[in-house]
Amino acid sequence: MEQSKKTVLITGGASGMGLRLGQCYAKEGANVVLVDINPEALDACVAQIRTYHENVMSVKVDVRIYEEVCAARDAAVERFGSIDILINCAGGAETRIHNMHSVFYENPIEIYDFGIDVNLKGAMYFDHAVMQQMAKQNSGVIIHLGSITGEEGSPNAVAYSASKSALMHGVTKSIAQAGKEHNIRCVCIAPGPVMTRPAMANMKTMLGRAAEVQEIVDMIMYAASDKCAFLNGVYILMDGGRNVMFNRE
DSSP states (O other): OTTTTOEEEEETTTSHHHHHHHHHHHHTTOEEEEEESOHHHHHHHHHHHTTTOSOEEEEEOOTTOHHHHHHHHHHHHHHHSOOOEEEEOOOOOHHHHTTOOSOGGGSOHHHHHHHHIIIIIHHHHHHHHHHHHHHHHTOEEEEEEOOTHHHHOOSSOHHHHHHHHHIIIIIHHHHHHHTGGGTEEEEEEEESSBTTSGGGGGSOOTTSSOBOHHHHHHHHHHHHSGGGTTOOSEEEEESTTGGGOSOOO
8 A cells, every 4th residue: 555654743632633544554564653732542542553553653742842853853763763744733723722712812822822832933933843853864745734724814813813824824835945956745625614613613615514524534535545746735615515605604
């Protein structure tokens, strides 16, 4: 199988799309490195995957701390010898994570510092650290996870919207340019509502439903595969037509 000799590092790997990606790559025979801030959840995920796949490991990382990011890279390379695919899934709307749902100017500014640090700087930290290894290999693929919120904006999750927009429109293009000398591709997949949480079903799409997690995972794995070797420096909005609807309320 195509993935059987590749090493995939996935941030936010203890839940949601990150965990599903880890499970799917493991089933295809890849070496899987799950990174997350929650060590108990990581241990449970690795134990579950090891029931059918031995080549999986976890590293506890706060994506806001560059030294921890580099340590995760080094641990992955020490165990498996390479990092062929980096998938940046870690993140989330800062106001949802902290249960603060007022409009922008009524929330403490520290909430938005957190949102930028996790959703934007966290991805850039991993890009920066892992590209050092990919340059040595002269190959690699980096996948960013964007969001429809990067197109629509949000009156309270301003940092999340800004971060996803930056990943989709600026960072992905820039990383692709920075990686061109070493055959490093960078692509962003930007979902609309996804059934990682029941509340996502309330967001309208032209197709009349939210995406299933597996639909987004399949697209990410396709974009990272050799079948998409000509795809680079772009974002794909996978939103069920939400962005082109006249009324999304």
